[in-house]
Amino acid sequence: ALQRLREFKLQRYLLSSCWQASSPAACNMGEGRLELTWHQLSAIFAFATCGGYSGQLRVSVDCMEKARSNLSIGIDFAYPFRLHQVSFEAPLCEGIRNERVVLIGDFSSSAEFFVTIAVFAFLYSLMATIVYIFFQNMYRENNRGPLIDFVVTVVFSFMWLVSSSAWAKALSDVKTATDPDEVQFLISACKVQSNKCGSVHGPRWSGLNTSVVFGFLNFVLWAGNIWFVFKETGWHKGASRLADGASEKKAGTFNQQQTYNQGSFDQSGSYNTQGNYDQPSEYSQVGGPTSFSNQM
Secondary structure (H helix, E strand, C coil): CHHHHHHHHHHHHHHHHHCCCCCHHHHHHHHHHHHHHHHHHHHHHHHHHHHCCEEEEEEEEECCCHHHCEEEEEEEEECCCCHHHCEEEEECCCCCCEEEEECCCCCHHHHHHHHHHHHHHHHHHHHHHHHHHHCHHHHHHHHHHHHHHHHHHHHHHHHHHHHHHHHHHHHHHHHHHCCHHHHHHHCHHHHCCCCEEEEEECCCCHHHHHHHHHHHHHHHHHHHCHHHHHCCCHHHHHHHHHHHHHHHHHHHHHHHHHHHHHHHHHHHHHHHHHHHHHHHHHHHHHHCCCCHHHHC
16 A cells, blocks of 8 residues: 555655656656547547448349349459459350440549558558657757757648548538449349349448548548647747747836836825925914014
8 A cells, every 4th residue: 555655655656747847848757748648549440441442232133034044243443443454344244245345433642642641641650659759859859859850840730621521522422323223223233124133232432431530530530630840840839938928028118117106196295294394384474473572
């Protein structure tokens, strides 16, 4: 119990000393390392759920002649979603021939852009964590480190917003292009009313939906970290010094004015008191009688 109490007191002491005016930067750096850990994890989940995706849908073609039917046509697609390169064979229901059907759409640009931003964000967060831990003095030298960190944080916040929005739109188009009901219209046999086409099952989108969520979560994390990084730069410190100097100057001017007003009040009060005291004396000397003989 005594050992636990000592450890608790030591933790409280370290926590309180962390926020002393002598070393406030140490706490900020600790918070920065914790935030970068969240950045790394969210970036990993973002590019892992998108870049590692592979899906499949199945459709069925039921011809009038049952021997020519194919009730389970598998169509596989994956990242980077170049659907125009995905093809499958479907029966023509005329003879024993099959046709090669190609999906429509190329959504690789948005997907690759999203994954690229996630990978670079992860690498930068990892590098920044190493610099924070082992090269803190170099980081604060000449204020270059905080300024570079601030600019990169702003850029990554903007890029996360753009890439996540673009990928969300591309994902919506991918869902439409791989919808089994839409794929049926690409099969020639399904355009004949005597044949029956249907969907066996569609792709699972939980992984890609998660990637979009992590994309916008990364934007929130990076955008929320802008203020904390900005506080480490010389711009914020210079503005704080100017604000403190202006407030101190204003307070000094107010104190001088108050002192001057108090001095003026004291001078006027002593003048009135002296005038009230001397006036009756002067009056008694002028108007008062000097002697009985002079009256006679």
